[in-house]
Amino acid sequence: MEAIKDLEGVTINNLYEKYPDFFIDVPAEQKLLTEHDIIIWHHPFYWYSAPAIIKEWMDLVLEHNFAYGTNGRALQGKWAMSCISTGGRKEVYSAEGKNRYTINQFLTPYIQSANLCRMKYLPPYVVHGSHLLNSEQIKKHADDYRTVIELLRDNKIDAQRLNTIEYMNEIIEHDA
């Protein structure tokens, strides 16, 4: 988060800071949504999902006739993306691994939520093995993340390639 906070055109919306009691200001959040083109759900991967506050945010803010429904077109055409960190390594998240499903399988509710809101869902940016990272690796991830966001902001990502990758991380790895 520190790595991207100074980026122009990027708003960090820290829900824990804004709503320590989970009391979400719906009109304010909806206004923020309409003012941005790309929405990133940025969170640790708790119990194969987002922490409760993100779910609460979705429950309240993505109202009928705002985000979905016949007249709910406020988010139409916007991009959605998940940025998650998880303790398990990538190998664990596979049919053969301990967690039995891939990250993208676990993300199904988000993919479909975006779809219901007529948004386009991007591949997730994932940080695996977060418990074992040293500060150098963390820095590398932060820098990469910054680059991804800059590319997204400036619309420099090839739409074709989005269909071929599993994680957003790959865009950088391929370039490097």
Place this chain on the structure above:
Amino acid sequence: MHNQEFFLNALIYLGAAVVSVPIAKKLGLGSVLGYLLAGIIIGPFVLGLVGNEAGEVMHFAEFGVVLMLFIIGLELEPKLLWKMRRNIFGLGGLQVLLTAGIITGVALLFNFQLNRAVAIGLILALSSTAIVLQTLSEKGLMRNIAGRSAFSVLLFQDMAVIPILALLPLIATLGTPATLSETSMQSIGEVAQLPGWLQLLIIIGAITVMVIIGRFAARHIFRLVAETGLHEVFVALALLMVIGIALGMDAIGLSPALGTFIAGVVLADSEYRHELETTIDPFKGLLLGLFFISVGAGINFNLLIENPWLIIGFVLLLIFIKFVVLLILGRIFRLKKGFEFLFAFLLAQASEFAFVLISFSKQNKLFDEQTSGMLLLVVTLSMAISPLLLIFNDKAVSPILARWQNKLEYDEIEDEETPVILAGFGRFGLTVGRILLANGFKVTILDNNPSNVETLRKYGFKLYFGDITRPTMLEKAGIEKARLLILSMAEHENALKVAEIVRKKYPHVKILARAKDIFHVFEYLNMNINNAERENFHSAAELGNTALVELGFTKYEAYRATRTFKHHEDQVTEELYRHWLEDQGKFIQETRRFEEQVKETLQAEKNYSIHDTDCAWDVDSLKDEAKKEE
């Protein structure tokens, strides 16, 4: 035309008050001094707009003192009064006896006969209820221990007036063989001629009747009148009651002020208490103002010019004697840390009762023209000087005392470098402080109530006795290196002053403040301090939340409803603040402040629907759409 004269006089008195009081207030002199100056200016010596009738006006205006004691009675529950008994009889009794004794001794030195000397001593031992109480309420000192003690002494003095009135004719006959004139006896009422025990019986009977009526009958009468819906009838009833009691008490030889005070105490827990208070308050204020003006106008400057040094000498001597006695007694009665000085300065003047007692003594041929004229002048001047004494105490004495006291505590405070200064560790600050301490933060805690400090120290809290309003205290508490200053004291005006100083001198310190009400929050917002919390808002909201639960909401529903209300209140507050900025400085009388707040809040509330913010779940639009699809 008599009428015309009346209106002309009213014009002069009111005009003088309206012009001079705001000026005096602006200069920080207080309203009493303003009224007195107004009186001097319109009096015979300067402009000569009013003449001899000033004396009559004063008698009339003394009724303001009666009204004031009634209101004070209303604010004092009997329980509290009972708690004060030691101060009233001990402190008050000793004050009157000692002061009277010393002044009698001094008068003897000036070759007065013994009986005259005693009369002078008794008369001058009393202090001015009007001036002191006005000052106490203006400066918010009624709850301060020095203020409380001063009030106790005044109560005793009010009671003491009765025996003094009875005593004066007696001692008049002791010295000079002249017999008492019938007329003078008449003037204190017929009851005074009865034997002492019967007199006492009548007084006790009268008070009992008053208590019974106040307890059982008054509320019915008030309700009956209140139900008419005519406010002026209620005003009339309130005045009727006070005037009736005053006259009745006068008739049985009790001080009217004392009588109405008791009536006030009796009504202190009645449901019409606030209504009575706000009804009587403007009358009290005006009459007291009138009283002070007439005191100012009555100063006989010719006599002063004839013997300036002698008179000034007497005034200073009188104040000195009273001051020293009060200071010593204050100490004995455990007033400490500057409160004994405040107490002594408060009561160092002579009383308005002295005017009555002096003229009464003159009638009894106790004093000749010359003596009574001098005494009146000394009394008046001592009253005129007394507001200055308080200013002297504020500006000179307390800072010196504070410096001296701070030196004692200097080392204690200095070795600590804490990120937080917490000023005020009473009902509010205690909670704030405990949260911080429980989370391992070091806090420098200051409180200006010595008994509070003592109690809390017993429980292991480390806190300092100190007055945060003094700039040196701020420095010693380590404001330079502090990150947070939490103003949690109950003296809201002082808190504002501190906030202003800190904003200017130590802009790096973040200020959090306890606010009395929404207007207080605005004062802080005006200084860019947006962390002021109303002292009762959140607890009231909690209780509202509990009420919702009791009414059948689930706890979560109640929580959300209350939380929504708080959010909504934030919006309303913002709106109100803009409104307030527009007509800032609008004069809102303290008693109307709450009413005003409710009115404006409700008006601003119209702009925001409370339901707007919470319609995420169970929306009708979704159900409609589902039906359509089926």
